[in-house]
Amino acid sequence: MSVGAPRGLASSGQKPITEILHPLSAADEPPLSPVPDVTVGGHNPSSGAADKDAGLTNGTPVETSSPASASSLFNRLQLDDEPDADAEAEADAHDPYASTETRDLFVTVDDPKKHVSTMETYITYRVSTKTTRIEFDLPEYSVRRRYQDFDWLRIKLEDSQPTHLIPPLPEKFVMKGVVDRFSEEFVETRMKALDKFLKRVADHPVLSFNPHLNAFLSAKDLNKRQGLALLTKVGESVKQVAGGYKLRARPAEFCAMGEYLDTFCQKLGTIDRIAQRILKEQTEYLTELREYGAVYSSWAGSEDELRRPLEGVAGSVSSCCGALEDLSENMSQDFLPVLREYVLYTDSMKNVLRKRDQSQAEYEGRLEAAVLRRQEDRTPVPVEVEKCQDKVECFNADLKADWERWQSNKRQDFKQLLTGMADKNIHYYEKCQAAWESLIALLQDKQTEDKTNETN
Amino acid sequence: MAEDGKEESAATGDSDQPAAGLDSTMVEEGSTLLRRMEISVAEAEKRSGKNSVNMQETFTVYLIETRPMDAIAEGRNPAPDSLWRRYSEFELLRNYLLVTYPFIVVPPLPEKRAEFVWHKLSADNMDPDFVERRRVGLENFLLRVASHPILSNDKILYHFLTEVGGSLSFQSRTADSRLRALSATFRVRNPDKRFVDMKHYSDELQSHTSQLLRARARVADRLYGVYKVHGNYGRVFSEWSAIEKEMGDGLQSAGHHMDAYAASIDDILEEEEHYADQLKEYLFYAEALRAVCRKHELTQFELEMATQDLVSKKQQREELATGIVRTFSFKGMTNKLFGQEAPEQREARLKLLEELIAEGEESVKEKTAECEEHVEGGWVDMQRFKEQKDKDLREALINYAIMQISMCKKGIQVWSNAKECFLKM
Numbered sequence: 001m002s003v004g005a006p007r008g009l010a011s012s013g014q015k016p017i018t019e020i021l022h023p024l025s026a027a028d029e030p031p032l033s034p035v036p037d038v039t040v041g042g043h044n045p046s047s048g049a050a051d052k053d054a055g056l057t058n059g060t061p062v063e064t065s066s067p068a069s070a071s072s073l074f075n076r077l078q079l080d081d082e083p084d085a086d087a088e089a090e091a092d093a094h095d096p097y098a099s100t101e102t103r104d105l106f107v108t109v110d111d112p113k114k115h116v117s118t119m120e121t122y123i124t125y126r127v128s129t130k131t132t133r134i135e136f137d138l139p140e141y142s143v144r145r146r147y148q149d150f151d152w153l154r155i156k157l158e159d160s161q162p163t164h165l166i167p168p169l170p171e172k173f174v175m176k177g178v179v180d181r182f183s184e185e186f187v188e189t190r191m192k193a194l195d196k197f198l199k200r201v202a203d204h205p206v207l208s209f210n211p212h213l214n215a216f217l218s219a220k221d222l223n224k225r226q227g228l229a230l231l232t233k234v235g236e237s238v239k240q241v242a243g244g245y246k247l248r249a250r251p252a253e254f255c256a257m258g259e260y261l262d263t264f265c266q267k268l269g270t271i272d273r274i275a276q277r278i279l280k281e282q283t284e285y286l287t288e289l290r291e292y293g294a295v296y297s298s299w300a301g302s303e304d305e306l307r308r309p310l311e312g313v314a315g316s317v318s319s320c321c322g323a324l325e326d327l328s329e330n331m332s333q334d335f336l337p338v339l340r341e342y343v344l345y346t347d348s349m350k351n352v353l354r355k356r357d358q359s360q361a362e363y364e365g366r367l368e369a370a371v372l373r374r375q376e377d378r379t380p381v382p383v384e385v386e387k388c389q390d391k392v393e394c395f396n397a398d399l400k401a402d403w404e405r406w407q408s409n410k411r412q413d414f415k416q417l418l419t420g421m422a423d424k425n426i427h428y429y430e431k432c433q434a435a436w437e438s439l440i441a442l443l444q445d446k447q448t449e450d451k452t453n454e455t456n
Numbered sequence: 457m458a459e460d461g462k463e464e465s466a467a468t469g470d471s472d473q474p475a476a477g478l479d480s481t482m483v484e485e486g487s488t489l490l491r492r493m494e495i496s497v498a499e500a501e502k503r504s505g506k507n508s509v510n511m512q513e514t515f516t517v518y519l520i521e522t523r524p525m526d527a528i529a530e531g532r533n534p535a536p537d538s539l540w541r542r543y544s545e546f547e548l549l550r551n552y553l554l555v556t557y558p559f560i561v562v563p564p565l566p567e568k569r570a571e572f573v574w575h576k577l578s579a580d581n582m583d584p585d586f587v588e589r590r591r592v593g594l595e596n597f598l599l600r601v602a603s604h605p606i607l608s609n610d611k612i613l614y615h616f617l618t619e620v621g622g623s624l625s626f627q628s629r630t631a632d633s634r635l636r637a638l639s640a641t642f643r644v645r646n647p648d649k650r651f652v653d654m655k656h657y658s659d660e661l662q663s664h665t666s667q668l669l670r671a672r673a674r675v676a677d678r679l680y681g682v683y684k685v686h687g688n689y690g691r692v693f694s695e696w697s698a699i700e701k702e703m704g705d706g707l708q709s710a711g712h713h714m715d716a717y718a719a720s721i722d723d724i725l726e727e728e729e730h731y732a733d734q735l736k737e738y739l740f741y742a743e744a745l746r747a748v749c750r751k752h753e754l755t756q757f758e759l760e761m762a763t764q765d766l767v768s769k770k771q772q773r774e775e776l777a778t779g780i781v782r783t784f785s786f787k788g789m790t791n792k793l794f795g796q797e798a799p800e801q802r803e804a805r806l807k808l809l810e811e812l813i814a815e816g817e818e819s820v821k822e823k824t825a826e827c828e829e830h831v832e833g834g835w836v837d838m839q840r841f842k843e844q845k846d847k848d849l850r851e852a853l854i855n856y857a858i859m860q861i862s863m864c865k866k867g868i869q870v871w872s873n874a875k876e877c878f879l880k881m
Contacts, residue, residue, distance in 0.1 A: 267695060281678065419879055432864045
């Protein structure tokens with residue numbers, strides 16, 4: 001259970017971080033032991049990294065290839081190369097005891113529970129954290145969060161890290177009449193998406209050090225944290241950008257990114273439609289197949305010698321129906337949601353590109369104005385303009401880094417998604433083949449049985 | 457099957473043929489025609505000609521080829537005798553057999569028009585696939601008839617196979633009227649219970665096979681849809697691969713496999729048609745079985761009528777002879793009212809009655825014999841049919857399972873290939 005960390009701490013700092021056992025040191029413990037609810041009151045983010053400057057990233061300096069990002073990438077590649085990995089294996093992939101020298105923050109979302117109050121009913125999820133980072137007071141946390149809280153985190157991240165790509169959340173609103181918000185499948189799908197979101201944030205070399213993430217992971221009670229004294233940069237933050245900025249020249253690489261995203265989004269949409277169509281056809285096929293099997297059963301009733309073979313066929317058809325149901329369920333539970341989430345991810349990326357454009361436009365605008373003024377009355381170029389230029393350059397650098405990361409993740413994710421789809425189809429056919437082969441074995445046994453009876 | 461129609465002797469139980477039951481259950485002691493002669497329906501051709509109302513029409517003719525078995529056994533390879541016949545001539549032959557051997561379950565012909573089609577298959581009689589399947593069905597019909605212990609000895613059958621003849625048309629007129637009698641409704645008092653049960657069974661067989669054929673066609677339709685939609689993946693993966701760097705190759709090749717997957721369904725379903733044809737044969741066989749039971753009812757009915765008639769005539773004679781009227785009759789009433797007839801008239805009537813009674817007794821004897829013969833022969837053939845049916849359908853089911861396994865293996869192959877490509881992305 002606990003790796004020796006003192007529990008029930010009222011405040012941080014009772015034990016210096018060096019004395020708290022490293023999670024990796026308990027090598028004999030099972031990897032994902034359930035973490036008890038740790039009460040942490042009055043917690044202040046130790047980094048106190050309030051954003052001083054608009055637009056500058058907080059905490060760590062911007063590096064396109066910081067050790068954390070490169071190695072987490074490497075870890076992802078290693079783990080995802082397993083042939084039978086499917087979406088759920090993502091959770092297992094974060095095994096703290098596997099190739100972990102540089103990974104120091106592990107998060108998991110699981111254990112959904114329904115809460116019923118007089119005002120509303122909602123689901124909470126357990127968010128478990130294991131870390132060795134000094135920014136955290138404790139090595140382990142376990143808190144309960146609801147979707148609203150994740151959304152809060154996302155908004156906070158977008159506001160405080162406008163130059164970075166924030167991973168998307170699953171859709172917020174669901175049509176009440178159409179989708180059952182409390183059905184097992186829906187909750188399961190949403191939970192996986194939330195888990196993915198959090199993992200992506202935790203893997204990001206810059207976002208993972210954001211104090212809002214810290215609060216999200218560790219604070220007992222999130223909503224009451226008004227006194228966290230984090231400045232929300234409403235003034236500076238640009239949320240959904242309307243677009244249409246007159247740019248002098250958008251650098252070619254960003255143009256290429258935009259074009260890529262447009263086409264990619266389109267293709268994703270097509271794949272989604274195809275998958276849905278396949279599901280529809282499969283459902284109709286299943287209906288007919290069931291009736292078909294039933295006819296064999298009913299025919300068996302009027303036969304004697306043929307009864308067993310006919311019932312055997314009915315049985316095999318029925319097994320195939322079961323296998324088909326599994327396949328279809330899998331497609332709709334695992335494949336489609338991940339696909340859709342990537343559409344959202346693509347939209348997020350596009351949004352960041354627009355923000356970058358806007359920031360460049362702003363800079364160009366100010367520069368122009370400043371140059372004009374200098375020409376008129378020799379006023380030197382103000383500091384703000386230089387800062388704008390810095391901002392744009394930082395933005396570009398961040399974006400490029402995020403782009404690479406995004407591309408790499410996309411490659412892994414789709415490799416996993418598509419091999420998963422292939423696997424499921426293979427399993428389906430294997431099950432059907434087994435059903436028919438057992439029928440033949442059954443019938444041929446009978447045949448040899450009959451033959452020996454005849455010769456006797 | 458078309459390719460090896462010529463040389464293959466179906467008597468050796470070629471597994472491609474639906475007539476897989478052509479072994480000990482059918483070829484019995486005594487030489488059936490098939491033992492003496494190799495028969496095949498080798499080809500089909502389109503012809504044009506004037507029909508009975510002098511209108512131009514197109515139709516298909518089939519080439520019947522025969523070769524003596526002993527020549528083949530001796531290693532000689534003589535050229536086959538052959539003649540062309542069209543479907544309607546086969547129909548005439550079959551009707552003749554139905555009428556001449558009322559207690560035999562006569563093998564059915566392949567369907568006249570394409571039924572139970574799933575949407576991709578054409579329902580057009582001129583469609584080459586349909587013609588080909590019909591050729592196979594006609595050959596199967598001939599083989600079954602020629603290996604039947606009783607039917608195979610029929611002279612008309614022999615002429616059908618070896619001579620261009622007009623003798624068939626003569627038979628057709630009597631065939632029609634007797635066939636019509638089969639569909640009339642009448643009540644039988646004492647039908648043989650076994651035949652009643654068999655008739656009931658034939659209804660069940662007919663209903664189940666036709667249900668199965670319809671359900672199978674619907675399933676085929678849906679399966680076709682599932683496979684074909686996957687072809688869209690091929691296109692979109694290809695388009696997507698164009699904007700990718702490292703992922704491009706893997707996606708592109710995977711797309712090709714998706715195309716292959718979508719294309720594979722055509723062959724799969726084409727093969728399944730053979731299974732459908734086997735089911736159809738037994739659907740039509742059910743009708744033939746029913747006909748035998750109906751024929752029994754007809755002969756039994758005629759016997760009962762004849763017996764009834766004889767009884768009433770004997771009663772009349774008794775009344776006339778003794779003057780005692782037991783049952784009400786109009787003659788009796790008029791006699792009472794208007795007086796009896798003269799003795800000479802009575803004598804004349806009595807004599808006539810005696811003649812009629814003698815005829816009636818002959819008739820009853822005949823019909824009883826006919827009935828018994830029919831029951832005996834019919835029961836034997838129905839047993840033979842049952843054995844054949846059990847064996848054939850069992851094999852058909854096994855072959856169906858084999859087809860399904862083959863389809864699964866193909867599916868696994870394609871998706872494994874696609875998976876390889878995805879892993880390389």
